[in-house]
Amino acid sequence: MSYPSGRHFLQIPGPTNVPERVLRAMSRPTIDHRGLEFAKLALEILEGLKEVFRTSGQIVIFPASGSGAWEAALVNTLSPGDTVLMFETGQFATLWQEMAGKLALDVRFVPGDWRHGVDPDALETVLREDRGHQIKAVGVVHNETSTGIASRMREIRKAMDRAGHPALLMVDSISSLGSMEYEHDEWGVDVTIAGSQKGLMLPPGLSFNAISDKALAANKTARLARSYWDWQAMMTPNRSGFFPYTPATNLLYGLQESLAMLRAEGLENVFARHARHGEATRLAVRAWGLEVLALNPAEYSASSTAVLVPQGINADEVRKIILENFNMALGNGLNKVAGKVFRIGHLGDFNDLMLAGTLSGVEMGLELAGVPHQTGGVQAALEYLTQVAQEARAHAAFQHA
Numbered sequence: 001m002s003y004p005s006g007r008h009f010l011q012i013p014g015p016t017n018v019p020e021r022v023l024r025a026m027s028r029p030t031i032d033h034r035g036l037e038f039a040k041l042a043l044e045i046l047e048g049l050k051e052v053f054r055t056s057g058q059i060v061i062f063p064a065s066g067s068g069a070w071e072a073a074l075v076n077t078l079s080p081g082d083t084v085l086m087f088e089t090g091q092f093a094t095l096w097q098e099m100a101g102k103l104a105l106d107v108r109f110v111p112g113d114w115r116h117g118v119d120p121d122a123l124e125t126v127l128r129e130d131r132g133h134q135i136k137a138v139g140v141v142h143n144e145t146s147t148g149i150a151s152r153m154r155e156i157r158k159a160m161d162r163a164g165h166p167a168l169l170m171v172d173s174i175s176s177l178g179s180m181e182y183e184h185d186e187w188g189v190d191v192t193i194a195g196s197q198k199g200l201m202l203p204p205g206l207s208f209n210a211i212s213d214k215a216l217a218a219n220k221t222a223r224l225a226r227s228y229w230d231w232q233a234m235m236t237p238n239r240s241g242f243f244p245y246t247p248a249t250n251l252l253y254g255l256q257e258s259l260a261m262l263r264a265e266g267l268e269n270v271f272a273r274h275a276r277h278g279e280a281t282r283l284a285v286r287a288w289g290l291e292v293l294a295l296n297p298a299e300y301s302a303s304s305t306a307v308l309v310p311q312g313i314n315a316d317e318v319r320k321i322i323l324e325n326f327n328m329a330l331g332n333g334l335n336k337v338a339g340k341v342f343r344i345g346h347l348g349d350f351n352d353l354m355l356a357g358t359l360s361g362v363e364m365g366l367e368l369a370g371v372p373h374q375t376g377g378v379q380a381a382l383e384y385l386t387q388v389a390q391e392a393r394a395h396a397a398f399q400h401a
């Protein structure tokens, strides 16, 4: 492509499009992070985040990518040799368990086919068999960004309760927070792991732990070595709005703005918008005669969709053609599904017309790349989006009548 005019379509499942409002907020001059103006900002954000995580408990913010918050969750609650139970739902679950192994934890990694989320029944069985309560923590990736599959958190919580097992529940909500329903308190999550670059609509660089009282209690006896990630070192200065080291001040300006945006739209509306875009995308994929990686409709992700390409086609070649011709980046297949899928991110600051543009780029790319398919995917998505809009108008008219 010669000069790529117009806006680049960043349709990977995170980092997501950063809205102008957030970019502008971040362009303000950096201030003294030991001054009162900063403390006011930090206190407001730490409080505001609670609405998004749906917790009344503690939240900490690390200047780090999401992986930092994975590590923080583990080192703050566990001791060397502790057993953790994780499930192979995809690439991010695989990376997290690798990290746990490197931290001298004893990982039980239940194999998976990358086409399903965590099976609540399998979880219950493993926990019931663990009569001596060797398993200290269960780690679940809520939304597997690598597969577009969301584990059923309510059922997972119930399975743990049925088994009567005391393990901590740690949940990676990196690509679900701020885009799909997430309930830290109600689901009895002990540590939630999140990052800035997806539903929170910020650039990468901030990560989060939301922490239950049970996790705080575990923290008192946890013996894994920790320094940078130490919750206590973070929480003590946080009480007055300060950090133990230099915070990412300008990202925090952005976060203040993105929290205001989420509040203005209303979380329920944010979730409904993502669900609508997930459904419209899957309708397009089906109309193309292609398949999504997720096999269980109860586990469809609202924030990203992995599309299988027919055998003999390299999904990365399709992505390359779409990037070169239409200036749109799609997510690549990772690890076991490398070359077999491309991923469409439909999360963050996104609307119906952006999705229409995204799906148009994919449909044209399928044609250019010689992928056997039927046309009409975009049309199927547009019809669905129109129908939802019509229903919303009818509903609004009824409310005002």
Ligand code: PLP
Pocket: 014, 065, 066, 067, 068, 092, 141, 143, 144, 145, 146, 172, 173, 174, 175, 195, 204
């Ligand atoms: N977990 C999930 C579900 C992710 O999607 C990602 C990154 O995309 C990570 C963990 C790792 O986060 P990061 O790359 O920000 O360290």
